[in-house]
Amino acid sequence: MALTTKFETPAFLRDTDVAEFYDNWSNVIKDEIDAETTGQNGGAFYNPALTEVTVQAKKTLIWTGFPRRVISPGGTPPARGLRDDKPAAYKQADETDRRSAGHDQDEYFEWYVHRNSAGKITRVTFVTELRAYYKTLFDADPDAVLSIYRKHVSPDVELADLVNGSGAYDFFNRWNTTDGILHYTRSINSLEAAVGLAEQLDNPDPPTNNNFDADPPFGATTTAVDPRVDYDVHMLVRNGKYVTFADPVGIYIVDWNNTGITLPDGKPAPASWWKIKRGVSGMALRVEYQVPQSRDYVVGDLKLGGHPIRWGGQLAEQVTVGIPAVAGVKKGS
């Protein structure tokens, strides 16, 4: 594979006509990867802008979007999670305060639940969009960001709602927290963290021969995504591969499972009620689940596996998230 000269936007988004933005975004990706590949552990996680690798395989590293920490919170000694009480787990994950950078939706997957006056769910919106993308876009073209908010969150959004006291873009603005959702607010759900995850164990100490024996060094994490990326990258590297994330670098909603969702009359609900709102199939960034308005019932009137849908987390558990990666051998080696 030839050297990458310019990194693409996630899912090839074209949110603005301002050409500078696309250069800026490419630099954001390049800098993030640069910072990690030349860091203290710099090993076989490579920068495709600087290192030429013959790609042998592409693999999307996938994980479940519902936060594992709610089920198994870890800690020393480990705290009792909600392993035996799923409804409580869904409730906790739904009601986590997304205005806090350390909230529970920490699997690079966040959602917002819309309810009607009776408290029934009318829509659930799932996102995997990066804070850095909106900051970079806002810096280049604030109106483009406003336009996205108005299209996807509410026509009532004003530019003034989106900035903090110093005029900079505010990740925690009301339309991305209490009154809607456009992108991640959790600080760890960042590109930097994702790249860091892949890099931090590409040159591990102590060395391990397989994933079973790798357990003690990797044992502390409480998410699904961290070990998913760590173990897979580590496994590829110890098998002599060079690894990086595939362009366009992004975290995507890869798939969802519609089976088991039933209408009030017991018939299966159509899969078409899941709609990709941003991104494309396989690289979705914003997905919504909603019953068409032509029906006289709402999401909260449906069942999933025989249980009424009371929490967005029930649907979040059906969603698979992923990050495409490539592995190969260094040219000339």
Added chain:
Amino acid sequence: MAKKKKKKALKKKTAKKTSKKSPRKKSSTKKSTGKKSRLREMSFAASSIPKVSSLVKTLAPFSDYETRALEGIDISPESMPAPKDVPGGENEPVYSDKDQADIQGNIIPGFNKGMQEFLFFRFGKRGGARKFLRWILPYISTMEEVLKFRQLFRERRLKLGRGKAFLSSTNVNVAFSRNGIALLAGRKEAAAFGDASFQVGLAERSTYLGDPTARNSKGSAANWDVGGPDNEADMIVIVASDCHEHLEELTALTRKQAECNGMELLFRQSGRTLPGQLRGHEHFGFKDGISQPGIRGKLSDAPGDYITPRFMADDDHRRLYFAKPGQLLVWPGQFLLGEPRQSLDQFIKEDPHRQENFPDWAKRGSYLVVRRLNQDVPAFWEFAGKCAKQLGLDPTDFASRLVGRWPSGAPLLRSPDSENESLGADEFANNHFLFDDDTEAAGLKEIPGYPGDNFPQAKADFLASVCPHFAHIRKVNPRDSVTDLGKPDDNLARMILRRGIPFGEAIVGKKKVTRKEAEEERGLMFLCYCTSIEDQFEFLQRRWSNSATQPNLGGHDPIIGQNGGPGRERFIDFPLPGGESTRISIGDDFVMPTGGGYFFAPTISAIRDALAK
């Protein structure tokens, strides 16, 4: 003639349906894998019975398989020198004789009988049901009883070599649905079971599991032989025996007693291991039940007296997590309520928090999942035959890629290019392999009569070019692989104790198969025990087998996976030489649910004191 026309029309309709691809899924996988398709995409509808002559040709080689000396029960831990505890091992719970006499024996260690009868009852009045329980209580086989018989059998076999042991026992176990418990113990007690799937029952969870929903489908819960919305059983009685006469006699007696106590027999299913050389194989022809978890725990304080015998050498660090090579050790709370259970994050450790979401009397009981699964053997082998021809492979080779093992049970990872019956029969070698890394030879204790595992060790297959991501054994048991839930530690918490047995006459291995025989019902009575139906059985079926993307992208499990969406079309990304793959559509289900239920198997004392009183 009219029938013929109808069949033809159906075939045409199905073919049209299966050629229609799901744009979302197709595009998703193509983009994410980036693999070019060397062959054109293949799509087969195998809904019609193939020509019997061609079927026989495909299935005939199965008659040549031989069983080998080292299967299951022949190796006796009692024959090994100086049993002792695993050095540095975990502090595992001890189950005294009294404890063992309270736990039902099909949970641990499992009946393992070649003849079993499954009786699905509906209760009449509470008094009658309780009276029946008091009658059947002394017949219920405990863990202690089954273990004792197993030991006796081993000793006899050791004396006789491979001669027939002339020992038999007859076992009975029981389990109850939520409604059954509500009738016997009251609604409050039934509601105290925290397993949400058990609360609503299998019929209600059927669509969630991806089962067919079309009104005219035999697989739709509404059409099930038992366990559908209108014919759910309150209780299941399992009778198992080595002796046909005893089996029939005790089954008849059970039926009579039930009838006398106002209970209705909703359905009876006989299970029989396949005959002759196919003993231990399922109807498609593949050896089944190889990869059962080992259960942590001891039978006494005596050194080395483990529930699951330990064969790893003291100087092999994998003694801490394998009972024998490849057999992962799992804490008993995954199968017995309230016992030390598997940590989700610490591979060999127990979860410091035990399960508590059940009534007190239910401790050490287990949820029992029963699924009557029809197997369409002609459709499976027609599919395998057609795909194999197009790929230039032998049908058995292709079918083995779908399973992940050769028919003998030999894993592809240890014999990538051809069947190896000796490997398939070697219980110390046939389960010893990793997926992601090279597998190191296992250090074993000295085992009298065992020459050692001299088969080539498995090589890393992280790209899944040997054992594809869709292969059944890779789907339901990812072993060392990371999954959508993260660390492989979590995989242990998904494992179940399988206690299935085939039903119906076998056609694999027969030199002659008539059309009538080909069309007869056959399949697997799938039974498993676990302590969370949702997180164990349902998880394996729905989250991994039914998914084309989980635990890794690559297609659906072609054996038991189901696509519950419209058209039910599944696919596999079949690996080709050179790292490429081709997408193959599967138009039909080879396995179809036709009955079952979610039950709870209590302890003997719980039946006596909480349900029968």
